[in-house]
Amino acid sequence: MSIKSSNIGYPRIGENREWKKILELFWSNEISEEQFYSEMEQIRLSHLRKQKEKGIDLIPIGDFSYYDQVLDTAAMFGLIPERFKTGETKISLKTYFEIARGSSGKIASEMTKWFNTNYHYIVPELKDAKPTLLENRLLNLYLEAKNKLGIHGKPVILGPITLLSLSKGFDEQERAELLNSLITLYIEVFKQLKEAGAEWIQIDEPILVKNLEKEIINELKEVYTAFQGGVPDVKFILQTYFESIEFYEEITQLPVQGIGLDFVHDEGVNFENIKKYGFPNDKVLFAGVVDGRNIWKSSLTEKASLLKELTSFVDENQLIVQPSCSLLHVPVTVKSEQQLDTQIKDALAFADEKLEEIVYLTKFANDELGVAELESYDLAVHSLKNSAHRNVQIVHDAMKNTKNDSSSRIDSKIRKELQAEQFQLPILPTTTIGSFPQTKEVRKQRLKWRKGELSAAKYEQYIQSEIKKWIDIQEELGLDVLVHGEFERTDMVEFFGEKLEGVAITKFGWVQSYGSRCVKPPVIFGDVYAIENMTVKETVYAQSLTKKPVKGMLTGPVTIINWSFVRDDISRTDVLNHVALAIRAEVKALEASGIKMIQVDEAALREGLPLKEEKTENYLNAAVYAFKLATSSVEDNTQIHTHMCYSNFDDIIHAIDELDADVISIETSRSHGELIASFEQHHYNKGIGLGVYDIHSPRVPTIDELSQNIKRALEVLDYHAFWVNPDCGLKTRGEAETIAALKVMVEAALNYREKLHTVETV
Structure with missing residues (x-):
C-alpha cells in the first residue's frame, strides 16, 4: 500500500466568486429556485472535478454549502429555531436562509467566528430542540459525485461533540438527551452512506483542540463507541485542526480508523505527543502538513523531512498526506494574479496550489519524485525571505525606538x-x-x-x-x-x-x-x-x-x-x-x-x-x-x-x-x-x-x-x-x-x- 493524499475541504466561492453571484441573484429574486439549484450543482461538481484532476485520492464530499456548514448540519437534523418552524417535513431553502439572514419579524440566528478564523458560522439554537433526520444531504451529495463524476468521495460532517459545543440554549441535562438523540441520527446517516458505497467518513471535531473538561472525553468515548458499533464496516476519520489536540492518549485510543492532526499550527505539540506516546498501529494518521490557513508556499524539503520523521513512529501504510485544515480559508488559485510582483507571486500557494503541494509530497513519499524537484520548488520561498522587502532599515530602527515609548496617556477621568x-x-x-x-x-x-x-x-x-x-x-x-x-x-x-x-x-x-x-x-x-x-x-x-x-x-x-x-x-x-x-x-x-x-x-x-x-x-x-x-x-x-x-x-x-x-x-x-x-x-x-x-x-x-x-x-x-x-x-x-x-x-x-x-x- 502506498501513501495517499487527502483534502479536508475546498473553497466554495469559485475562481470568480460564481457562488456568491448565484446566491445574490437568488436572494434578489432574479433567478428561480430551480435555476439556483442547477447553478450550484455545476459549481459543486466543478470543484470535485478539479480535485480529482489534481490527483487527490480522498476528495471531501459535503464541505460545499449554500451558506455555512454548521447551519447545514443543524438543518439536516431538524435543529430549527422555534420562530422559523413552519411544520414542513424538510427544511425549505427559504427557511434555511431566513435562519441565517433574518426576515420580517424574525431575527436571524446569532453569527460568530469559527474558532480563531475570519469565517463566521450560524450558532444553532437548541432550546426545546427535538433532533430528527429531515434529509440525508450527505447521501445526496455522495451519490451525485459518484453517479455524475465517478468519484467515490469522502463524506464530511461536523461531529456531534463540536456541534453541541458550538450551540446554545440548553443545560447539561438537556445536552445529554440531545447527544443521545444525535448519536442515533448520525448512525442512520452513516448507514445510508455505507450502503451507497462510502469507505471513509470524515467527522470534524475541531473542539478537541481547545482546553477540555474530562467529561468531554467521556462523551467522545460514548459517541464513537456507538458509531463503531452501529456501522462497523465504515472507516471513520476523527478530524481535528487549528491546534494540537488535548488528551492525546485518550483520543488516539478511540474506536476510529483514522485520526487527523494539524502539524502546522500545533507548535510541534502533536508530533511531540506521537514521539512520547506513540501512535496506534491499527489507525491511519491523516497528517496535516500543508498550511491550510495561510497563502505562502510550503518549503517542500522541510515538509518532506517532517513526513520522513513521522515514518519513524508511524508505518508508511498508516500515513495519508493532507492540508492542516479545510482550504476554505484561502483563495482559490494563484494563476489569475498576473499583476503581482513576480517575486511575491512565485512565493504564494492558494487552494489549488496547496493541492499540488500535497500531491508532490505524496509522490515524494512514494519515491515518485526526487529531492531536486523539491529543492527547485523551494527556490521562490528563499528568494522572498532574503529580499530587500524584508530588510527595511527605517522599520528596524523604528522598532528599536519603541523600547523607549511608554505608550500611555493621562488618567481617563481627566481625559x-x-x-x-x-x-x-x-x-x-x-x-x-x-x-x-x-x-x-x-x-x-x-x-x-x-x-x-x-x-x-x-x-x-x-x-x-x-x-x-x-x-x-x-x-x-x-x-x-x-x-x-x-x-x-x-x-x-x-x-x-x-x-x-x-x-x-x-x-x-x-x-x-x-x-x-x-x-x-x-x-x-x-x-x-x-x-x-x-x-x-x-x-x-x-x-x-x-x-x-x-x-x-x-x-x-x-x-x-x-x-x-x-x-x-x-x-x-x-x-x-x-x-x-x-x-x-x-x-x-x-x-x-x-x-x-x-x-x-x-x-x-x-x-x-x-x-x-x-x-x-x-x-x-x-x-x-x-x-x-x-x-x-x-x-x-x-x-x-x-x-x-x-x-x-x-x-x-x-x-x-x-x-x-x-x-x-x-x-x-x-x-x-x-x-x-x-x-x-x-x-x-x-x-x-x-x-x-x-x-x-x-x-x-x-x-x-x-x-x-x-x-x-x-x-x-x-x-x-x-x-x-x-x-x-x-x-x-x-x-x-x-x-x-x-x-x-x-x-x-x-x-x-x-x-x-x-x-x-x-
Missing part, C-alpha cells in the same frame, strides 16, 4: 472632563460605526477609476459628492457624531493594505467571511511602513461640511494582522508592531489636521484569541501594547474610539479596559444583549456603545426593540458613558433601509434622553 468640554455632546450621543452603503454606483465609479476610464480628479469629485450627501443625511437624521462614510474604501483592511509598503493586494484572492460576503485579505509580505497620509483628505473634507464632530476612521493593527495573510518568517508580534507604527503616523496626521475624534477599529481583537487558554495572556498583552503604540501619542482632549465585533467578552474584559480607548463600541445585537451580563460583573468607567441593532440583516428594527436594548444596557451602564449606535458598519446595507433604521435609532435615543432629563430634574 473625560477635557473631552466633555471639547465636544459638548448630549447624554446618549448617537453615532455610527463608520461605513455607509457601498452602492452599485459607488463600486462602478471605483472600477472605472481603477481601469483608467475616470480621472483621479473626477473620481475624487465623485467621492466628495457622496461624502457631502451622507453628511447632509446624518445632519437631517440628527446624529450627534458623524462619519465620512468610507466611500473611497473597498474593505476596512484592504484599503490600508493598498497604501502601506510591505503589503500586497491580490486581484482575485477572495475568501468567504459570512454568507455571500467575501473579502480579499491583504498579503503582508515584507516590513510594513507608511510613506504618505492615507485618510486625512477625505476626513478633513467631511469635517469642513459640518460643525458636528466627524470621526477619523482607521483600522487597528490587531485587526489588520488578523484579517491579513501574514508573513511567516518572523513573529506575528513583530509584524503587529510594524503595523502599529504605521497607524500611529496616521493618527498623528489626522490630529494635526484638526480631527479630534479618531476611531481605531479593532473588530477582530477577540477572534484572534489563541485556542489554548495558556496562550491568551501573551496574545492580549501584545494586542494591548500595539493598540496603545498606535494611539497614545494624541493630546488629552483628542478622543480615541474603537470598535469590536461579537460577544463573549467575559474572558478579555480586562484587556478591553487596558486598551485605554475613550469610547468603545461592541457588536452585540445578534447575541440579544447577552454581552451586557459581562458588565454586570465588571465595572467599566469609559465611554461605551453596545450595538443596538443588527446590520447583518436587511430588516429595519422597531423602536420597541431598540428601546428595550437601550433599557437593558442602562441597567448596568452609567448613562453618562453610554453611546447609541448600530452594531457594525453599514457598508453592506441598502440606502433606504439604512436611513430608516438610523431614523428609528435616533428616535429611540431621543426618547430615552428625555426620560433621563426628567429623572435628573426631579
Whole structure:
C-alpha cells in the first residue's frame, strides 16, 4: 500500500466568486429556485472535478454549502429555531436562509467566528430542540459525485461533540438527551452512506483542540463507541485542526480508523505527543502538513523531512498526506494574479496550489519524485525571505525606538472632563460605526477609476459628492457624531493594505467571511511602513461640511494582522508592531489636521484569541501594547474610539479596559444583549456603545426593540458613558433601509434622553 493524499475541504466561492453571484441573484429574486439549484450543482461538481484532476485520492464530499456548514448540519437534523418552524417535513431553502439572514419579524440566528478564523458560522439554537433526520444531504451529495463524476468521495460532517459545543440554549441535562438523540441520527446517516458505497467518513471535531473538561472525553468515548458499533464496516476519520489536540492518549485510543492532526499550527505539540506516546498501529494518521490557513508556499524539503520523521513512529501504510485544515480559508488559485510582483507571486500557494503541494509530497513519499524537484520548488520561498522587502532599515530602527515609548496617556477621568468640554455632546450621543452603503454606483465609479476610464480628479469629485450627501443625511437624521462614510474604501483592511509598503493586494484572492460576503485579505509580505497620509483628505473634507464632530476612521493593527495573510518568517508580534507604527503616523496626521475624534477599529481583537487558554495572556498583552503604540501619542482632549465585533467578552474584559480607548463600541445585537451580563460583573468607567441593532440583516428594527436594548444596557451602564449606535458598519446595507433604521435609532435615543432629563430634574 502506498501513501495517499487527502483534502479536508475546498473553497466554495469559485475562481470568480460564481457562488456568491448565484446566491445574490437568488436572494434578489432574479433567478428561480430551480435555476439556483442547477447553478450550484455545476459549481459543486466543478470543484470535485478539479480535485480529482489534481490527483487527490480522498476528495471531501459535503464541505460545499449554500451558506455555512454548521447551519447545514443543524438543518439536516431538524435543529430549527422555534420562530422559523413552519411544520414542513424538510427544511425549505427559504427557511434555511431566513435562519441565517433574518426576515420580517424574525431575527436571524446569532453569527460568530469559527474558532480563531475570519469565517463566521450560524450558532444553532437548541432550546426545546427535538433532533430528527429531515434529509440525508450527505447521501445526496455522495451519490451525485459518484453517479455524475465517478468519484467515490469522502463524506464530511461536523461531529456531534463540536456541534453541541458550538450551540446554545440548553443545560447539561438537556445536552445529554440531545447527544443521545444525535448519536442515533448520525448512525442512520452513516448507514445510508455505507450502503451507497462510502469507505471513509470524515467527522470534524475541531473542539478537541481547545482546553477540555474530562467529561468531554467521556462523551467522545460514548459517541464513537456507538458509531463503531452501529456501522462497523465504515472507516471513520476523527478530524481535528487549528491546534494540537488535548488528551492525546485518550483520543488516539478511540474506536476510529483514522485520526487527523494539524502539524502546522500545533507548535510541534502533536508530533511531540506521537514521539512520547506513540501512535496506534491499527489507525491511519491523516497528517496535516500543508498550511491550510495561510497563502505562502510550503518549503517542500522541510515538509518532506517532517513526513520522513513521522515514518519513524508511524508505518508508511498508516500515513495519508493532507492540508492542516479545510482550504476554505484561502483563495482559490494563484494563476489569475498576473499583476503581482513576480517575486511575491512565485512565493504564494492558494487552494489549488496547496493541492499540488500535497500531491508532490505524496509522490515524494512514494519515491515518485526526487529531492531536486523539491529543492527547485523551494527556490521562490528563499528568494522572498532574503529580499530587500524584508530588510527595511527605517522599520528596524523604528522598532528599536519603541523600547523607549511608554505608550500611555493621562488618567481617563481627566481625559473625560477635557473631552466633555471639547465636544459638548448630549447624554446618549448617537453615532455610527463608520461605513455607509457601498452602492452599485459607488463600486462602478471605483472600477472605472481603477481601469483608467475616470480621472483621479473626477473620481475624487465623485467621492466628495457622496461624502457631502451622507453628511447632509446624518445632519437631517440628527446624529450627534458623524462619519465620512468610507466611500473611497473597498474593505476596512484592504484599503490600508493598498497604501502601506510591505503589503500586497491580490486581484482575485477572495475568501468567504459570512454568507455571500467575501473579502480579499491583504498579503503582508515584507516590513510594513507608511510613506504618505492615507485618510486625512477625505476626513478633513467631511469635517469642513459640518460643525458636528466627524470621526477619523482607521483600522487597528490587531485587526489588520488578523484579517491579513501574514508573513511567516518572523513573529506575528513583530509584524503587529510594524503595523502599529504605521497607524500611529496616521493618527498623528489626522490630529494635526484638526480631527479630534479618531476611531481605531479593532473588530477582530477577540477572534484572534489563541485556542489554548495558556496562550491568551501573551496574545492580549501584545494586542494591548500595539493598540496603545498606535494611539497614545494624541493630546488629552483628542478622543480615541474603537470598535469590536461579537460577544463573549467575559474572558478579555480586562484587556478591553487596558486598551485605554475613550469610547468603545461592541457588536452585540445578534447575541440579544447577552454581552451586557459581562458588565454586570465588571465595572467599566469609559465611554461605551453596545450595538443596538443588527446590520447583518436587511430588516429595519422597531423602536420597541431598540428601546428595550437601550433599557437593558442602562441597567448596568452609567448613562453618562453610554453611546447609541448600530452594531457594525453599514457598508453592506441598502440606502433606504439604512436611513430608516438610523431614523428609528435616533428616535429611540431621543426618547430615552428625555426620560433621563426628567429623572435628573426631579
